[in-house]
Amino acid sequence: MRNTLKAATLESKFPLLAVEADCIISKDADITAVFEVELPELFTVTAAEYEAIHAAWAKAIKVLPNYTVVHKQDWFIREDYHSQTDKENLSFLSRSYELHFNERPFLNHKCYLYLTKTTKERMRMQSNFSSLCRGFIIPKEVDKDTTAHFLDTVGQFARIVNDTGLVRLRRLGGDEITGTEDKAGLVEKYFCLSMADTTTLEDIELGDDGLRVGDKHVSVHTLSELDALPNKVGTDCRYERLSTDKSDCKLSFASPVGLLLSCNHLYNQYVFLDDSGENLQRFEKSARNMQSLSKYSRSNQINKEWIDLYLNDAHSFGLTSVRAHCNIIAWTDNPMEVKNMRNDVGSQIAMMECKPRHNTVDAATLYWAAMPGNGADFPAEESFYTFIEQALCFWVEETNYRSSVSPFGLKMSDRISGKPLHVDISDLPMKRGVTTNRNKFVLGGSGSGKSFFMNHLARQYYEQGTHVVLIDTGNSYQGLCSLIHQKTGGKDGIYFTYTDENPIAFNPFFTDDKVFDIEKRESIKTLILTLWKKDNEPATRSEEVALSNAVALYIRRIKENESIIPSFNTFYEFVKTDYRKILEEKQVREKDFDLAGFLNVLEPYYRGGEYDFLLNSDKQLDLLGKRFIVFEIDQIKDHPILFPVTTIIIMELFINKMRRLKGVRKMIIIEEAWKAIAKEGMADYIRYLFKTVRKFYGEAVVVTQEVDDIISSPIVKESIVNNSDCKILLDQRKYLNKFSQIQSLLGLTDKEKAQILSVNMSNDPQRKYKEVWFGLGGVQSTVYATEVSLEEYMCYTTEESEKVEVEQLAEQLDGNIELAIKRLAEKKRAQSSEIPNAYGI
Incomplete structure (x- = not known):
């Protein structure tokens, strides 16, 4: 027509x-x-x-x-x-x-x-x-x-x-x-x-x-x-x-x-x-x-x-x-x-x-x-x-990645385009009933981008008001912690590490507000018992009562007398003098509580002893209000004295935060240190943390890279995996032949297995990133990309030469780490149009 x-x-x-x-x-x-x-x-x-x-x-x-x-x-x-x-x-x-x-x-x-x-x-x-x-x-x-x-x-x-x-x-x-x-x-x-x-x-x-x-x-x-x-x-x-x-x-x-x-x-x-x-x-x-x-x-x-x-x-x-x-x-x-x-x-x-x-x-x-x-x-x-x-069959049935509607979360990137996305893997899944806790289990081999992802997560959680406690064994968070320390004028970003010149030191008896609740008193007693008794030598009931009384009387004394400086030294002196008189008045027999033996065993931690630095820090630092704390324990993880004490203090610190900071988000991240913690009779702390932290608006995160560890360790299997509704896996292709064991242990579906094995399979060569898989309660699972700016790369890097470069430039700029990072990033952009791989490959 x-x-x-x-x-x-x-x-x-x-x-x-x-x-x-x-x-x-x-x-x-x-x-x-x-x-x-x-x-x-x-x-x-x-x-x-x-x-x-x-x-x-x-x-x-x-x-x-x-x-x-x-x-x-x-x-x-x-x-x-x-x-x-x-x-x-x-x-x-x-x-x-x-x-x-x-x-x-x-x-x-x-x-x-x-x-x-x-x-x-x-x-x-x-x-x-x-x-x-x-x-x-x-x-x-x-x-x-x-x-x-x-x-x-x-x-x-x-x-x-x-x-x-x-x-x-x-x-x-x-x-x-x-x-x-x-x-x-x-x-x-x-x-x-x-x-x-x-x-x-x-x-x-x-x-x-x-x-x-x-x-x-x-x-x-x-x-x-x-x-x-x-x-x-x-x-x-x-x-x-x-x-x-x-x-x-x-x-x-x-x-x-x-x-x-x-x-x-x-x-x-x-x-x-x-x-x-x-x-x-x-x-x-x-x-x-x-x-x-x-x-x-x-x-x-x-x-x-x-x-x-x-x-x-x-x-x-x-x-x-x-x-x-x-x-x-x-x-x-x-x-x-x-x-x-x-x-x-x-x-x-x-x-x-x-x-x-x-x-x-x-x-x-x-x-x-x-x-x-x-x-x-x-x-x-x-x-x-x-x-x-x-x-x-000719209908399109999928859409691109969506950002979460939750106000809380972290920035990840779209797998195809690299567009930033807001992802909530903590709060929204809990509200929707997808998960029952915020705990996270992170598994990724060496070079998979694990450190970068954890730096990225910890930094964003910290900036949103979370109290972050990190236990590390490889200086992975030193750059981020130093930057926070400088930006807060030394009020936050506390980094504990052990060197002969500056050994790691605490003061478990100090608090800003002089509040010693049940958790605080119990942690002090646990610490002293660990120093006093061996693992195969449990304390008798009378010894526990005597120690409990000593701690309670000492706490009362420092509350009443402000001239007494709370420390292990003054506690030791109190037990040696005033508490001795109290025991004599009560006619406590030596077989019920051997005071001389008690003082003799604890003498190495008293003034002039081999470990007198450990519990007598003069910094009078109350970690309850510090929001970013890193414990780097690589040097002491095999030490029979320092490691158990340090671990107890770290756990006490987080449990104290957990119970006293009402309505405040808190997170403990345990890197490869969990292996050492599990060896030293600290399994009860791990179990307690993963089972109860959800009740106190907190989350526990364990990070590991060895497949054999998660397969063989009953601590991980029973406590960590079963009580972590959020699983985070990075590149697993090197474990392809072992993946059936991982799948069985983590309870992964075939859908989740296919997603995990697709990680980093087809990355865009024009972008530098590593992919990461999030699994929430066996219900939701997605692969995202962790892509960071050059400034973030310079802050997060674990490459020794690059860390030294940042530190040396910061020294020339009167210790200004932020300015050093900024100048190095500008220099590298000027040298090459290609952004360096943020994962050291």
């Missing part, structure tokens, strides 16, 4: 009439309900879950009435990350992190679903009878019963899909569809091909040389013919780049034209519900015609066989005959990139084993029909006959 109409404005051809009761009403009385669709995140869905989503869509579509258009529209818009440097109290490292990602491009994804009830005549409309080509449109009377029935089925549709728990539909209101004076609606955004809140429409050119929307050059590729489709479709496909011989990474069948296509594009997926019975009768008639003409052409005979197969499947399996269509509307602002864009779209379509078809004939009509609420204007000749189940 030739169009003989005079020129007309698009406004006069606009097919939408109004939005009433949150439904779009077209001028042909088509009614459209609009939903925003929330899909599961990329790389987090298994084959079984894809099948469940597919089955739910199919079940939901079957409740819709005949002559309904199901139109799913996925928006993929290229955007740039805008750094948030205007926040108050943003630290030096946080600001550097934000600036590092400034203008980082990423693909933003939004998904909408339009359910349009139309008529039999409109469903058969072809492109030459589109509303774009008609001189007038005659509105029809709306049947109230038909409309009410349709809206009922729409509600059922949404309920069926939402019940999966994997996909969520949210009905859009009128203002979200049409927009307001200061906020763009969905229709406006479509005509601008932009998700920004622009209320100014751009000009549209529907010319012979292509489609143009404003400055955007549009290209349309279609899947509208059976000859262009693959021989076999499925609900999912194997993503080879992240799969191994022992694991499969699954994506939806249509994922190549989703987030894996990096240009701006819309992916429109249609299912047209005609009268299935009529369709099958038409095919029966066509098959008979082909049979009668088969002697004249072999193609007629073959077509007859194909139609028979279609009819047999429909009747044998009770399938619903529908029409389907998919198209990709891609665009670019740069006319020089149009050809590359078309090639990209075509190659991704070919990844689905489909034949790409660049549509230049119906581009304007397809763009017009994809308008929200105008699905009934779709040209029927651009669709192909299939069944609901096969049509749904």
Whole structure:
């Protein structure tokens, strides 16, 4: 049919009439309900879950009435990350992190679903009878019963899909569809091909040389013919780049034209519900015609066989005959990139084993029909006959990573684009019942980026008000602790380590507020008992009572007499003099409490003794109020005296924080030191911590790199793993042959195993990062990237030469570590455009 109409404005051809009761009403009385669709995140869905989503869509579509258009529209818009440097109290490292990602491009994804009830005549409309080509449109009377029935089925549709728990539909209101004076609606955004809140429409050119929307050059590729489709479709496909011989990474069948296509594009997926019975009768008639003409052409005979197969499947399996269509509307602002864009779209379509078809004939009509609420204007000749189940295989079923809505969390990066994401692995999972505690178990081999991730986590938790206590054996946190110490003017960032010149020293008897609660008194008694008795020599009841009285009387004495300096020295002197008199007055026998033996055993810790430095620190430092404390115990982890005492004091410190700091988040991170702690009879502390810390708004974190340790240690297996609902695993590929043991020990599912083994499988060479897997309560699991700025790298680095470089420059700058890091980062950027690998590889 030739169009003989005079020129007309698009406004006069606009097919939408109004939005009433949150439904779009077209001028042909088509009614459209609009939903925003929330899909599961990329790389987090298994084959079984894809099948469940597919089955739910199919079940939901079957409740819709005949002559309904199901139109799913996925928006993929290229955007740039805008750094948030205007926040108050943003630290030096946080600001550097934000600036590092400034203008980082990423693909933003939004998904909408339009359910349009139309008529039999409109469903058969072809492109030459589109509303774009008609001189007038005659509105029809709306049947109230038909409309009410349709809206009922729409509600059922949404309920069926939402019940999966994997996909969520949210009905859009009128203002979200049409927009307001200061906020763009969905229709406006479509005509601008932009998700920004622009209320100014751009000009549209529907010319012979292509489609143009404003400055955007549009290209349309279609899947509208059976000859262009693959021989076999499925609900999912194997993503080879992240799969191994022992694991499969699954994506939806249509994922190549989703987030894996990096240009701006819309992916429109249609299912047209005609009268299935009529369709099958038409095919029966066509098959008979082909049979009668088969002697004249072999193609007629073959077509007859194909139609028979279609009819047999429909009747044998009770399938619903529908029409389907998919198209990709891609665009670019740069006319020089149009050809590359078309090639990209075509190659991704070919990844689905489909034949790409660049549509230049119906581009304007397809763009017009994809308008929200105008699905009934779709040209029927651009669709192909299939069944609901096969049509749904062409739907994209995943979205990009989402940031957590929780105010608390840490910054990680998107696996594909590197966009920063806000991730909460502590609070939100607890609130939603995914986890029952905040404890974390971290496993990663040497060189997997474990130290960088833990520095990244500890620093961000500290900046959000957490009290962090770290037990380390390799100086991994020295740079971060020194920076905090300097920024707080020495009030925080306390670093304890043992050297002969400056041995590690404490004063367990000192508190700022002179409050000695039960926990404090018990920890002092435990400490003295450890110094006094051997592991195989338990104290008698009378000895415990005598010691308890001595501690209680000494505490009372220092509270009453402020001239007494609390320390082990004054405690020893108190026991030697005043407490001796008290025992003599009570006539306590030597066999019940050997005072002379007690003083003799503890003499090495008294003034002038071999270990007199250990419990008599003159710094009078109350660690209760310090929020970042590091104990580096590598030098003493095998010492029979220093290590047990140090461990008790550390545990007492954290338990004191745990019980006295009400409503304050606290965290203890035990690196490889847990192995030494477990050896020295400290297992009870570990068990106590992991079982009770959750009750005091705290979390315990154990970090290890040896697989054999976690497999063989009963302490880890019973206490740590079973009481850590958050598992964090880094690159495990070197343990591929042992991974079945790890999987069994940690109780990992096959889905989680596939995700873990995909870590660092296909990293972007243009970015320097390491991936990390988070597993929450066996319910949620995702792989993120740990990418840091150059300033953070210089702070976190464990490379000796780089640490020395920072320290030497800081000395030249009067000890200003922050300025030293800043200057080194600028120097390295000037030397090379390639950012150094933040993980020493």
